[in-house]
Amino acid sequence: MKIAVFRKAHFNAAxxxxxxxxxxxxxxxxxxxxxxxNYHGHNYDLEVKVVGEVDPESGYLIDLKRLKDIxxxxxxxxxxxxxxNLDVPEFANWPTSTENLCYLIWxxxxxxxxxxxxxxxKLWETPRNYVQYPANG
Numbered sequence: 088m089k090i091a092v093f094r095k096a097h098f099n100a101a102x103x104x105x106x107x108x109x110x111x112x113x114x115x116x117x118x119x120x121x122x123x124x125n126y127h128g129h130n131y132d133l134e135v136k137v138v139g140e141v142d143p144e145s146g147y148l149i150d151l152k153r154l155k156d157i158x159x160x161x162x163x164x165x166x167x168x169x170x171x172n173l174d175v176p177e178f179a180n181w182p183t184s185t186e187n188l189c190y191l192i193w194x195x196x197x198x199x200x201x202x203x204x205x206x207x208x209k210l211w212e213t214p215r216n217y218v219q220y221p222a223n224g
Contacts, residue, residue: 091138092148096158098167101128102183105172126170131188132211133162135196136224139204149204157199162192185212186220193220 103126104118114122121127135158141148169175171183177191189210197206207224211217 088141089138090141090148091136092151092154093137094135094151094154094158096133096135096163097131098133098163099128099130100166100169100171101126102171102178103127104182104184106182126172129185129212131166131185132217133158133192134209136207136209137200137204138207149200154200157196161195161199165195185210185216185218189218189220 103123104121105114106117109117135154137149137154139148166175166188171178171188175183178187181187189208192210193206193208196208197204200206205224207219207221209217209219
């Protein structure tokens, strides 16, 4: 029996959208206030969707405490109250867009949970804007 389990989480992080290969004018034009030299922050809301087969012995797809602990250790502890540009090595040469952050979280969770699960990540940057990876998840 294939089923989906969901877990929500929350973290706060700062970032600056900036492409060092572009002029200041082009960065301002593309990113607007998100290009603020002194950074800006978001209260990110996260939803992790895990799809797979229910274990017939336990009745679980996944132990929700295990899922909660992985999200806390691998995602919240890594990003919460951090400056994505300065504190997250993966963003050293990669724009700190919500799209890229969502993909990074997906990669972390998929590797942490293993191939027996299909993982989908929804990441809200604001109450009205969110991204999802994979797109068809």
